[in-house]
Amino acid sequence: MFRSFRFRNYRVWFLGALVSNIGTWMQRTAQSWLVFDGLTEHDATAIGVVTALQFLPQLLLAPWAGVLADRVDRRRLLLWTQTGMAALAAGLGLLVLADAATLGAVYVFALALGIVSTLDAPVRQTFVSEMVDDAYLSNAVALNSTSFNAARMIGPAAAGVLVASVGTGWVFLLNAVTFGAMLAAVLAIRAEELRRMPRSGRGGGQIREGLAYVGRRPDLVAVLVTIFLIGTFGLNFAVFLAAMAGPEFGRGSEAFGALNSVLALGTVAGALLSARRRSARLRYVFGGSAVFGLSCLGAATAPTLALFALWLVPCGLSSLTVMTTANAYVQSTTSPVMRGRVMSLYMAIFMGGTPVGAPVVGAITDALGARWGMGVAVAAGLLGGLVGLELRRRLRNEAGGPSD
Secondary structure, eight states, X not given: OOGGGGSHHHHHHHHHHHHHHHHHHHHHXXXXXXXXXXXXXXXXXXXXXXXXXXXXXXXXXXXXXXXXXXXXXXXXXXXXXXXHHHHHHHHHHHHHHTTOOOHHHHHHHHHHHHHHHHHHHHHHHHHHHHHSOGGGHHHHHHHHHHHHHHHHHHHHHHHXXXXXXXXXXXXXXXXXXXXXXXXXXXXXXXXXXXXXXXXXXXOTTHHHHHHHHHHTOHHHHHHHHHHHHIIIIIOOHHHHHHHIIIIITOOOHHHHHHHHHHHHHHHHHHHHHHHHSSSOOHHHHHHHHHHHHHHHHHHHTOSSHHHHHHHHHHHHHHHHHHHHHHHHHHHHTSOGGGHHHHHHHHHHHHHHTHHHHHHHHHHHHHHHOHHHHHHHHHHHHHHHHHHHHHHHHHHHTSSSSOOO
């Protein structure tokens, strides 16, 4: 399960990312609650807009970010992007502490963070392939997800307590401090032990080249369609959990943070199970999508907060199975020289769909209630499973190609 830890650079990276990820989840939780309970009167649509603005740059800028990831020194670019995100977290925290935060200001910071995160995402995703051998890549990707979701288990619960005791501003400042761990890890990585990966040269048509590569791979197209469905309409838990904890069950920020942590129990389990597998298989992407839809159905119809929380565990496990397996499959089956561009397309589809999905889900939640809002996630998961069945039928009618 932890075989990638044999590489010293990866161990350093993992520890730095874990600390930074805890801070990131603390900020996400605090930001959602600031908008939902501090700057509006429980407006789920406003949370959807903030989420949309944070991920809109993925939709618009990701192809260029992918070209950049295939061209430049990824380690150096990471230092710039991580510093930028730390500065934005500190700026928002100071604004809140000065009692000058407005909904419009949060929108601006969310958009700025989205721009920097768009440049960071493909570099951070593909940099892993420079730290471990190809045989370990699937395991390293799964352990990255474990780090991210272990932080998701710790960060929201800590944020719920801190928001109630000291306020959201200090949570944002603490997140800025945690970026120091990631910067220290990147600086501590030994450049001489990194694998030299082929880089693309300068020239026109590189974005089109990446799109054409994906277009020739029906398996990648099916994975990306499923990721679009889950990422756009399924993973809007900032909206779902705030609405269920607040209006539906009448609880406060502590319950909101606790629900995020319960969800993370499932996501950590899903990431660890993925780390145990030797390779990423398509059956886990599409089967996991169907299970996600059914789990969300159970959560949406749960009569009590306790039962709702229990259903969040399989929701988290299945969603992480889909995301981790899809990420590892795309990276491990893509040509190294194309990896940055393909992963930028992956991130654009996965995260860039949020500007479409989050406001839609927020509006449905405001109009019909939290349970109907979660119904959108149910539909997304089940449709993803159907995409897998269609791919399997197509591949059976063609000679060769992956089928499991």
